[in-house]
Amino acid sequence: xxxxxxxxxxxxxxxxxxxxxxxxxxxxxxxxxxxxxxxxxxxxxxxxxxxxxxxxxxxxxxxxxxxxxxxxxxxxxxxxxxxxxxxxxxxxxxxxxxxxxxxxxxxxxxxxxxxxxxxxxxxxxxxxxxxxxxxxxxxxxxxxxxxxxxxxxxxxxxxxxxxxxxxxxxxxxxxxxxxxxxxxxxxxxxxxxxxxxxxxxxxxxxxxxxxxxxxxxxxxxxxxxxxxxxxxxxxxxxxxxxxxxxxxxxxxxxxxxxxxxxxxxxxxxxxxxxxxxxxxxxxxxxxxxxxxxxxxxxxxxxxxxxxxxxxxxxxxxxxxxxxxxxxxxxxxxxxxxxxxxxxxxxxxxxxxxxxxxxxxxxxxxxxxxxxxxxxxxxxxxxxxxxxxxxxxxxxxxxxxxxxxxxxxxxxxxxxxxxxxxxxxxxxxxxxxxxxxxxxxxxxxxxxxxxxxxxxxxxxxxxxxxxxxxxx
Amino acid sequence: xxxxxxxxxxxxxxxxxxxxxxxxxxxxxxxxxxxxxxxxxxxxxxxxxxxxxxxxxxxxxxxxxxxxxxxxxxxxxxxxxxxxxxxxxxxxxxxxxxxxxxxxxxxxxxxxxxxxxxxxxxxxxxxxxxxxxxxxxxxxxxxxxxxxxxxxxxxxxxxxxxxxxxxxxxxxxxxxxxxxxxxxxxxxxxxxxxxxxxxxxxxxxxxxxxxxxxxxxxxxxxxxxxxxxxxxxxxxxxxxxxxxxxxxxxxxxxxxxxxxxxxxxxxxxxxxxxxxxxxxxxxxxxxxxxxxxxxxxxxxxxxxxxxxxxxxxxxxxxxxxxxxxxxxxxxxxxxxxxxxxxxxxxxxxxxxxxxxxxxxxxxxxxxxxxxxxxxxxxxxxxxxxxxxxxxxxxxxxxxxxxxxxxxxxxxxxxxxxxxxxxxxxxxxxxxxxxxxxxxxxxxxxxxxxxxxxxxxxxxxxxxxxxxxxxxxxx
Numbered sequence: 001x002x003x004x005x006x007x008x009x010x011x012x013x014x015x016x017x018x019x020x021x022x023x024x025x026x027x028x029x030x031x032x033x034x035x036x037x038x039x040x041x042x043x044x045x046x047x048x049x050x051x052x053x054x055x056x057x058x059x060x061x062x063x064x065x066x067x068x069x070x071x072x073x074x075x076x077x078x079x080x081x082x083x084x085x086x087x088x089x090x091x092x093x094x095x096x097x098x099x100x101x102x103x104x105x106x107x108x109x110x111x112x113x114x115x116x117x118x119x120x121x122x123x124x125x126x127x128x129x130x131x132x133x134x135x136x137x138x139x140x141x142x143x144x145x146x147x148x149x150x151x152x153x154x155x156x157x158x159x160x161x162x163x164x165x166x167x168x169x170x171x172x173x174x175x176x177x178x179x180x181x182x183x184x185x186x187x188x189x190x191x192x193x194x195x196x197x198x199x200x201x202x203x204x205x206x207x208x209x210x211x212x213x214x215x216x217x218x219x220x221x222x223x224x225x226x227x228x229x230x231x232x233x234x235x236x237x238x239x240x241x242x243x244x245x246x247x248x249x250x251x252x253x254x255x256x257x258x259x260x261x262x263x264x265x266x267x268x269x270x271x272x273x274x275x276x277x278x279x280x281x282x283x284x285x286x287x288x289x290x291x292x293x294x295x296x297x298x299x300x301x302x303x304x305x306x307x308x309x310x311x312x313x314x315x316x317x318x319x320x321x322x323x324x325x326x327x328x329x330x331x332x333x334x335x336x337x338x339x340x341x342x343x344x345x346x347x348x349x350x351x352x353x354x355x356x357x358x359x360x361x362x363x364x365x366x367x368x369x370x371x372x373x374x375x376x377x378x379x380x381x382x383x384x385x386x387x388x389x390x391x392x393x394x395x396x397x398x399x400x401x402x403x404x405x406x407x408x409x410x411x412x413x414x415x416x417x418x419x420x421x422x423x424x425x426x427x428x429x430x431x432x433x434x435x436x437x438x439x440x441x442x443x444x445x446x447x448x449x450x451x452x453x454x455x456x457x458x459x460x461x462x463x464x465x466x467x468x469x470x471x
Numbered sequence: 472x473x474x475x476x477x478x479x480x481x482x483x484x485x486x487x488x489x490x491x492x493x494x495x496x497x498x499x500x501x502x503x504x505x506x507x508x509x510x511x512x513x514x515x516x517x518x519x520x521x522x523x524x525x526x527x528x529x530x531x532x533x534x535x536x537x538x539x540x541x542x543x544x545x546x547x548x549x550x551x552x553x554x555x556x557x558x559x560x561x562x563x564x565x566x567x568x569x570x571x572x573x574x575x576x577x578x579x580x581x582x583x584x585x586x587x588x589x590x591x592x593x594x595x596x597x598x599x600x601x602x603x604x605x606x607x608x609x610x611x612x613x614x615x616x617x618x619x620x621x622x623x624x625x626x627x628x629x630x631x632x633x634x635x636x637x638x639x640x641x642x643x644x645x646x647x648x649x650x651x652x653x654x655x656x657x658x659x660x661x662x663x664x665x666x667x668x669x670x671x672x673x674x675x676x677x678x679x680x681x682x683x684x685x686x687x688x689x690x691x692x693x694x695x696x697x698x699x700x701x702x703x704x705x706x707x708x709x710x711x712x713x714x715x716x717x718x719x720x721x722x723x724x725x726x727x728x729x730x731x732x733x734x735x736x737x738x739x740x741x742x743x744x745x746x747x748x749x750x751x752x753x754x755x756x757x758x759x760x761x762x763x764x765x766x767x768x769x770x771x772x773x774x775x776x777x778x779x780x781x782x783x784x785x786x787x788x789x790x791x792x793x794x795x796x797x798x799x800x801x802x803x804x805x806x807x808x809x810x811x812x813x814x815x816x817x818x819x820x821x822x823x824x825x826x827x828x829x830x831x832x833x834x835x836x837x838x839x840x841x842x843x844x845x846x847x848x849x850x851x852x853x854x855x856x857x858x859x860x861x862x863x864x865x866x867x868x869x870x871x872x873x874x875x876x877x878x879x880x881x882x883x884x885x886x887x888x889x890x891x892x893x894x895x896x897x898x899x900x901x902x903x904x905x906x907x908x909x910x911x912x913x914x915x916x917x918x919x920x921x922x923x924x925x926x927x928x929x930x931x932x933x934x935x936x937x938x939x940x941x942x943x944x945x
Contacts, residue, residue: 241655309745
C-alpha cells in the first residue's frame with residue numbers, strides 16, 4: 001500500500017525542469033532508507049512466505065502445491081473461511097452504523113466530549129485486556145458472568161426453579177428409587193395405586209443432602225394410616241451405612257420437605273394437592289372411594305437457569321444433522337457473535353471519531369438549506385447527511401473489512417481452544433499462527449494459508465488505495 | 472518405552488498459547504503451595520545426605536525450565552554440589568520455552584554445558600545430531616537406579632543419553648475423601664468398572680462424581696490417553712503415537728467406547744456436558760477442593776499430580792490422605808479438616824496387566840560439553856542425594872529408585888513417587904508427538920466430549936485418521 005502511494009506522489013511531484021536528473025538523484029537518495037526498510041521487513045518476507053508455501057514443514061524440500069491441496073482437504077480451512085465471512089458480513093456494517101449513530105447523536109447532546117471519550121476509551125486498551133474483561137462477562141456460571149446473571153434474573157421471573165432443582169444431565173426419572181415410577185412431563189408417580197385408609201412410601205435418591213438440610217428436613221418417619229385419608233412418606237432413600245438397601249428407612253435418611261404432590265383419580269385427573277412436612281410425610285384427607293395414585297409434580301424439579309454458554313461452539317443455525325463439510329460451511333457459532341459484540345465495544349469509538357470528523361467538515365449550508373425547504377430531521381439525515389458522508393463511511397467500512405479479514409487477537413484471546421485449527425471460532429489468521437507457531441510448526445502450511453489470506457485482502461486493499469489516490 | 476524413538480525426527484517447538492502455558496504454569500506453581508506445607512517438615516539432617524564429592528572448581532552452565540519458586544528449590548538442590556566441589560553453577564531458567572531455547576542454542580552453536588529438558592524427544596534428536604554425550608562413562612552403574620521404562624526413553628542406538636531428575640504422574644484421579652464418605656464408599660476403585668459403579672453410588676447419594684477439566688482439548692487428550700494406555704497397553708500406545716496403528720483401529724475404538732461410559736453420562740459430570748465444556752483449570756480442581764467459604768460440588772477431578780499445589784493453595788487446612796488434621800475425620804467443609812487423596816487411574820477389569828503402565832512427564836538431564844565440572848554435575852543430578860533434597864521440600868517426585876520414600880513429606884506424595892519408580896512402562900503425552908495436527912487432535916477430542924455416541928466416535932476416528940495421515944505423511 002505504502003509503496004504504491006509513495007510512487008504516485010513521487011510521480012505527481014516530478015519536476016520537468018532542466019535539473020531533472022539532479023532532482024531525481026536527490027529524491028532517490030531520500031527514498032533509499034525507506035525503501036531498504038520496506039524491502040527488509042515487507043517485500044522480502046512476503047516473497048519468502050510465497051516461496052515457503054511451496055516447501056515442506058521444515059522448509060527443506062520443495063513440495064509443489066501439496067500444502068495448498070492439504071489445506072483444502074480438511075474442513076479446517078473451510079471453517080476458518082466461514083468465520084471470516086461471518087466477520088466480514090456482520091462486523092463492518094454494524095460498526096459503521098453504530099459509529100454514524102454515535103457521531104450524529106454526540107453532536108446534539110451536552111457533555112459530547114465526555115460521551116465521546118467514554119465511547120472511544122476501549123480502543124486505548126489492549127485487545128488482550130478487553131478480552132479478559134469479556135471472558136468474565138461471558139462466563140457460564142451466573143455467579144461470575146454478568147451477562148448470564150442478567151439472563152438468569154429475567155428467566156427466574158418466568159420459570160421459578162423448584163425446591164429440588166435437577167442438576168445438569170439429571171432427569172426426574174433417575175431420582176425414582178423405591179415405590180416411584182416416572183410419570184408424565186417430568187413428574188413422578190407412586191408405583192402402587194392406593195385407596196382411602198392406605199399409606200404409601202416413595203423413596204428418592206440423587207438429591208444433594210445439603211438441599212434437604214437447607215429446607216429443614218428431619219429424619220424420615222413412616223406415616224400412620226388414617227381412615228378416609230391417603231397418607232405417606234417421601235424420603236431420601238440413601239443411607240451411608242447401607243448404601244445398597246432401597247427398602248428400609250434408616251435413621252440417617254431424611255424426609256423430603258415442601259414437595260408439591262397431587263392426588264390423581266382413576267381417570268388420571270388431579271383431585272387434590274398437598275405438600276410434605278419436614279419429615280417427608282403427606283396427608284390427603286376426605287378421599288372418595290376408588291383407586292388413586294400420588295403424583296410428585298414436575299415443578300418440584302424445575303432446574304434453575306444454568307447459563308448460556310456465550311463462548312461455546314453451539315451453532316445458531318440448525319446444522320447438526322448435516323455432513324461435516326456442510327456443517328463447516330453453514331454453522332454460525334454463538335462464540336462468533338459474542339466475539340463480534342466484544343469487538344464492537346472496542347471499535348465503535350474509532351468509527352465514531354472518524355465519522356464525527358467527516359461530519360464536522362460537512363458543508364452546513366446544505367443541511368440548513370434542507371431545513372429551510374421544510375425537510376424533517378430524519379429526511380435531512382437520510383437524504384442529505386448520509387449521501388454527503390458517503391465517502392467517509394466507505395473508507396470506514398472498507399478499513400473495517402480489511403481489519404476483520406485479518407481478525408486474530410480477539411479470536412485467540414476469547415477462544416483459547418476454539419480458535420485452534422478446526423475449532424468453531426478459528427479464522428484464517430489464527431490458523432496461520434497455530435500452524436506456523438503452535439504445536440506443530442509447519443512453515444509450509446502456515447505460509448500457504450498466509451498467501452490465501454493475502455489474496456483475499458488484496459481486493460479490499462486495492463479498493464481503498466484507489467479511493468485514496470483518486471482524491 | 473520407546474515412545475519418542477519412533478518419532479520422525481521433526482522437533483516441534485513448544486510455543487503454545489494459553490492452553491499450554493497453563494499446563495506449564497500449573498506445574499510451575501506446583502511448589503508454591505506445597506512449599507509452605509513442607510517447610511516445617513524439612514529435617515535438619517539434610518546436609519549430611521550430600522554425596523561425597525571432591526573439589527573440582529571452575530564453572531558450568533546449566534539450563535532448565537524452572538523459574539520462580541521452583542528455581543529456588545532447584546538451587547537448594549545445587550548448593551551442596553557447589554559447596555563441596557567448588558564449581559560455580561551458572562543456572563538459567565528458561566520457563567516453558569525450554570525445548571525451543573535448546574534447539575536455537577544448538578543451531579547457533581552455543582548450547583549450555585548441561586541442560587534439563589521436559590521432553591525425551593529432544594534428547595533423542597540431539598543424540599542423533601551428535602550434539603550431546605553418551606552418559607555411560609559419566610554415571611556408570613548408577614543408571615540402574617532408574618527403571619528401564621525411564622532409561623529406554625532416552626536411549627539411542629543402545630547408548631544412554633539422559634538421566635531423569637524429576638518425574639510427574641498423570642496416572643492419578645484426585646478425590647475428596649469426605650465426599651466419598653457421604654456416599655458410604657470405604658475404598659477407592661481398582662477397576663474402571665468399579666469407578667463407574669462408585670460414580671453411580673455417588674450420584675445416588677446426591678454427590679456429582681466428576682469435575683472434568685475439559686473446556687479445552689489437551690486435558691481431554693490426557694484423559695483419553697490414560698484410557699488408551701490402560702485398555703491397549705504401552706506397546707500399542709507407542710505404535711499409535713508414531714501412527715503405526717490407524718486411528719480407526721479397534722484398540723482406538725475400545726478406548727473411545729470405554730471413556731464414553733463416563734463422558735456419555737452427563738449426570739455424572741458437574742454441569743453436565745455443557746458445563747464440562749466450560750470447566751477450566753484450575754477452577755475444575757477448586758470445585759472438588761474449594762477454598763473455605765464454599766462447599767465441594769463434585770467428588771473427583773481427573774488430573775496430573777500438579778493439582779496438589781492448587782489444593783493446598785486453596786487452604787492450608789487440606790491434609791494429604793484420608794485422615795484430617797490432628798487425626799480428625801475428613802470434612803467436606805474446607806474451613807474445618809478437609810483432606811485430599813488420589814488413586815491410580817484404573818484399568819478395566821480385563822486389562823489389569825496394564826495397571827503399571829503410566830502416563831506422565833519429566834525432566835531429563837543431558838550433557839553437551841564433557842568438562843570435568845559438567846560431568847560431575849550430571850552425575851550429581853542423577854544421584855539419589857540430589858533428588859532427596861527436593862523431595863523433602865515437596866512438590867517433587869523422583870523416578871530414581873534410590874531416593875528413599877521416607878524423604879517425601881506426606882503419604883500422598885510418597886504413593887505418587889512410588890508409582891513413578893515402579894512403573895513398568897512410562898509414556899509421555901501422545902498428543903505432543905503429533906506435529907502439526909496436534910491442535911486438530913485436541914479439537915477432535917472436544918468433539919468427542921460434545922457427542923460421545925457410537926456414530927460420532929466412528930466419524931471422529933475417520934477424521935483423526937485423515938488428519939494424522941495428512942500431517943505425518945503416512
